[in-house]
Structure formats: structure tokens, C-alpha cells
Amino acid sequence: MSTAPQAAPDRSRWVVVALVAGLVVAAAVYAISGLVLGGDDARDAKAGDCLASDKQVEDEGTTRTGANLVDCSAEDARFTVVARVDGESSTQSDSCNKFFQEKEEFYVYANGDDRGYLLCLRPRA
Template identity: 45%
Template sequence: MGNLVVRRVAAAVVALATLVIVGSLLAPGDAAEDAAVGDCLSASAAHPGAKLVGCAEAAAAFTVVGRVDGESDSASRSCERFFEADEEYFLYTSTAGDGYLLCLRRAG
């Protein structure tokens, strides 16, 4: 089961506030478990069920910018290193396997 969290990297302030928790995106059988940097995901609050899609597809909502295996804490700051100061990003967390984080940018 995974969650998508919106984050913003703060230049002067290290603490990050969780702006929105979109909610559980995956049912058992994690369809994003094999996601790697450069892959795209379809996901939205209105249509739960994130999955890997081609980046040219209209359904591609997010691009994977980074992946952190062995971690699934939605409060993690591990994705900050993949983004510029004040850049909005999305954190997808999953407890599948040993857990992982996907560091996401809006596609497009």
C-alpha cells in the first residue's frame, strides 16, 4: 500500500511541511514497485491505483526523479537531494518488500 505526499524543498528551512496527502494509491500488489528513475506513473486522488505508464501517455501524471530503497517514512527528507530549493515535489511511499520512496515531479 502506498501514499503520495506533496512536498516543497525549503532553501533556508530544512523542515518540510506535508501540504496534502492524496491518499492510498495502490491496492495490494504494488504496481509501482519496479519504478525506476525516468519512469512515469499515473495516479490521482480521483482515480486511485498508481501504475507505471509510458511517459508519452496522457495518463502520465508523475516522473520518477529519484528512488530510495529500504525506506517508507512519509516524513523522510531523503528526496530533497533530487530537487532545487523551493521546488515542489511529490513523495510516493510504499511498504512493499523492504519499503521504498519514489521522488516524483509532475509530468509535463
């Protein structure tokens, strides 16, 4: 009695399953890291938007804080975005100076992720 050889497992199917599983795991890690690490809630901010900060921002020096894009009518809206400067990430940059009058109070929010960006902010009254 002769038996037919068993078919070899379909490797391409397992490769596709492994790739899909890897993508699902990567997407989950990215989503969870955004929740745990806070992500960058200000990354989509543009001129005219309003921000709330995670901490009280000092008038002098640098305050390490996060920023959240909020509705301008929200009670925690502390800053109005006057301008956005992409490709820079230093709070010491002079790029925001041109958007304000001399001696006018303003703040700079800097993010160094990817290419970086600055948000030039005016405090809300």
C-alpha cells in the same frame, strides 16, 4: 487358498501430489490477491519512468493512492520518477530533498511492503 497381501499405498507419491497441489493453490491465491487488492504496480519504477495515480493527489499533506507505471507519452502520466530510495517507507523522510532545488515542487510515493521504498517524483507539465 492363500492370497497375497495388498501393497500399501505409495506414500511418497501422495506427499509429492499434496505438495504440488499446495503450491498451485498458493500461486493462485497470490495471483488473485494481486488482482483484487491492486498489488504494487510501481514496484519496478526507476528514474526516468512515469507514473499515473489512482486518485487526484493533493498539493499539501498525504494522499493515500496507488500508482501505476505508464508510458511517459500516456495521457494519464502525471509524474516522472526522479529517483528511487530503497529501504525507506515514510513520506516524511528527507531522502528525496537532495534530488530537487529548494522550493521546487515535488512529491514522494512511499511503499511500506517488504523493506519499503520511496519514489521521488516531479509533476509533469
